[in-house]
Amino acid sequence: MKHFLSFFLVVLFAFAGSAQITKEDCAKADSVMKLSELVYNPVTQITWVDSSSVFWYRLKTRDGMKYQLVDAQKGSKKIAFDTDKLVAVLNQQLEKDISAKDLVLRDLKFDADKKTIHFNFKKTYWTCELKKYELKKDSVEKEREGNGYWGSYSDEKGKDPVSSPNEEWTAFIRENNVYIKNKETNKEFRLSYDGAPGDFYSSSFSWSPDSKKLAVNKVRDAEKREIFFVESSPKDQLQPILHKRDYRKPGDAMPIKHPALFDVESKKQIPVNTDAFKHQFNLTNPRWKEDASAFTFEFNQRGHQAYKVVKVDGESGDVNVLIDEQSNTFIDYSGKRYRYDLEETNEIVWASERDGWNHLYLIDSKTGEVKNQITKGEWVVRKVIKIDDENRTIFFYGSGKNEDEDPYYLHCYKINFDGSGLIDLTPEKMNHDVSFSKDMSYFTDTYSTVETPPFTVVRSTEDGKVLIELEKTDISSLLEKGWIAPEPFVAKARDGKTDIWGNIYRPTNFDENKTYPIIEYIYAGPHSSFAQKSFSAVHSAYSGLAELGFIIVQMDGMGTSNRSKTFQDVCWKNLKDAGFPDRILWIKAAAEKYSYMDTTRVGLFGGSAGGQSTLAGLLFHPEFYKAGVSSCGCHDNRMDKIWWNEQWMGYPIGPEYAECSNVENADKLQGELMLIVGEMDDNVDPASTMQVADALIKAKKDFELVVLPGVNHTLGGTYGEQKRRDFFVRNFLQQETPDWNAVKSN
Template structure:
């Protein structure tokens, strides 16, 4: 009898604990209630086994030992400075010699990666804090190698500050002008699609300054209308709207003309560097080397299937081709983003053999060896030890959803340095003897550990235990993974979240989330998996409303080699839409899915794929939401679009198959949301698509967010947006 009573007590306790689980609230979710703690601003200190990081309260820059994971010094404290005084800071840039840092304050975003800010020079020995410049906010500052000079951009011109001459400031270029000439920073399209915000560097001895110059005077402008709005409020537009006009080259149109230049700091001589580039080609990087007589300039043709690396003498201006990579269809952006250049080597990622592997060259472009021989992608590069020949990298070697850290030895042997399946990413010490590893999986927020370069865990730096307890309190359910094969014989991977009170004998409505864009992955064994980050908090919220949430990566997504990723070449949206439709058909066969109540949504490319999927021809989606969707790639930018589609003149059929031309095939209740100040995917996309739906006599609903960009955030905006998405699915899928 006692055993029965005890069992009843346990059951009641379990039921009560389940009933007591908290409910997620949209306002707290959009306010960041479920944001995991991160180690931010980690900066390995040159020549040491130390690194610097911003403190959790955001008031200090603290030095830690890689070896022990313990704090060893406070390098900067906003409350303990001499000279200028500031209340807070947004970031810092350490000088190469480790004696000073630039402290960033009053940051104003420009585009996705670029920003203007007010920088201060901080000298650690004296604790002296002084403005970098009194002439207005600065962009893209860079230190000279000896830490005695800083170059930066203001109003499209380059300025130089000499610390040894009482911080004297001089103007290097004078031709910079908004919407005409840009010096030292990329234009909008190069920043957005080649993933960089600095186009300015010193040479190795700090005697020369080199940069890229963009002449965008012939590029067409796009005009965004600006209104008074609220939060922030633009009172100057209270009666008549204003305008923000900027240069945006759409597919097939004229790009900015790019060139490379140098400035001799002693003689003040400016010269154009003789880097061969097509008249409509690109220079996606300018980088220093350890040789004062050489910088590296990347060039690409407009089709983006040839990447060249030139060694350029900044004084003589002579350029020498070091290596050229010719790739079927297109060179991936990661080939530029993760390449490493050292004193006598170039480590270049390339998927020339069908998977992203590494190719080690000497400084003259002679191939020394290949790293990675399996059918898997190397997804990040951490460093090359010139003494031992060891190469440290991240790879999807276990499966496409997983990331591990590896070392490849000179003798050909490879070791896995991380033990836990899931998502591992690393920051190595400058001597490559230690690394800080960030690990997470579908259901575990980030855990930071200090490790030796053999993979031994030395210390745990941060474990997010508070957040782990919080998600338990809120009754989060685990992401369940699955795979299936489509009618076309393609194996696809996915995850799903079920309601906490899931009953396998019931049938549930399903909301499918996807992004689907080239090389992107949403099905990853990481805390980042989920529609709005925060561990998928919004997906958990939808599950609490009684939906099953599903995500599947279709053809064109990353982690599975070049053939899988690049099969969408010249036909964006076609295979991606088919695979989302196939997912819905497969889900409809599951006993617990209500096949008549399946919805789909996505943001940006995910919005485009939502529209393409809802008009694919097979009427499987009862409702959908497209947020900030490109509706025709004729309206999107040159670099991204032409990488995958070539030009409209070369590929008219590919461009003509889009959401607008499929408008008459739309099936299901559709909600479209767009920011009126979206500088990335212009509101033109939704305006034109809406007109096509009207003329096709299709019912739909559209929401516009005043003065909001592609992220559609600020004030109460994000909370309002997610509530509309939720209510749309509750109205149409239940």
């Protein structure tokens, strides 16, 4: 540690004047990541204890890790246990020499009297009695099973039989049809007769709460697409392995579902007319009301321009549309859908952008009428945290409401169902991260900006009053080593009115008398916003790159989320836009203010949708972007996953797909390009990168291609980072890069 600290007493020299970047220079750039070690007292792992007003958190101090125990009701804070004593007994058991700075405990739990703790340390579960610090090994952590592949097709046939709420009946599927069995007599009854292998009944049954009705979807299956890729270099064998994944792409056929309703007493099917819901992307499983009077399902129309909540009467099977969302562009179902049913009052809290901003509405669940708009204004609800049914109150994250503030900063608000009593519980003009006690009486609030280190406090949910000041993050040592905070910067968008927000990142050896190439770290996916808002000392994607003599920028242009609907709609059938007109204006405005930013040397890099945008910047804006590194990019939206691409590019497949395709437009390349792809990418089909490479070769374009064996969806990892840095050093600094193949002399 002393060696590390002494290193930062020497100012890094300016690489731009050097004839060659050496391995030592790259090692110095890598070492900037260690600056995060100089941030002290950040609060992490806030965990509320059961349903009490007590919580604990972990604190990284100059003396190592500490664990604090707080009682919000009493206003008290104390050390939860003596970490030095715990480290001592762990060292005895493990026969190792760990220190307090290594004491990162997982799954930490306290007994009711707070005198015994249970925790996981280095994959072993322990119990420690805190009076005498007696430590007992409980068990070894089992290998955690993965969540499975995200794109796997749902198993509509293979689920276990489902018992009725009164335990009298069991529902199951046999030969594609619905059966029920009386548990007492074991007598079986067939309820459906029209199921077939390609048009079958799902095994995802939904019993009415009174056990008198059974609802289930009938599924007309569709052909399943798979993607294939070769693992060239398996760890446990010599020969390659062929892998495949379920993977529907835009334009592919989708399963069509129709809700079916059965009466248990008569053993007959009640007709449900769903002809109006055939053109579907998805239709959800039935969801019964608690009084068993009806069930609802949600209908997502193919193309995502209509989204409906539909009620089916439990006796007659009559269909009534309760909520009908319509859009001329798209409904952002994947990012903004929110529904909360209030059974006792027959109401639904529903999120909608129908007035141009994402807000909450109170819906009558019997009639579908809007009782009132709960939130309103030129700002957005970002996430509902908790709904208090009894007090008819909603706690939620919102942004953009406060003037003279970054519109992406999250604040925690409270509001009544009728739209009255809106309170900003977190008024500081920073980005807030909150954690509520289970009874919603108290909450912790950690707030910061890219420039301001975090504060953590305890507040009352009544009015946001600060009850306890917990911690203030200490960055004094960080500042002593030359750390420069990112600078938030705002400029006007293409319309001359809308503010575009982003950040400027400078190297620790920054010299305003030099000029710097500009590298944009881009991600323009419409599903969110991506420019940093909270404090972080370093960033793995670009801090090291900046140290080699670059200024890094990041901003959210039009076409991204968390602003108005109009702002996001720019992406509609137009992903090649990627906010570039706004991004270019933003960079030019920054360079006008700071003459050391060289707009003749502007590059960009990104992964996934950012990889797509990186190449799009070179193809469609070659007058501005001169070099780019594109990782794991979706270079033609017809090649990528169906849900993400049809969400923004629409259905049916129109000419816009080809117009936005990097493959179709590969002959436009003028700048310098590096493509990076992992051969095992099961997020974006790696064939997408190979197809754009093929198009570039056919157009006789010069570019670099880096294929990473055994690697999934990635910016490139350590090797990719090395290639990316070398690429920008060669092209923008005109310097030689290290000879990585040189043999070290003894």
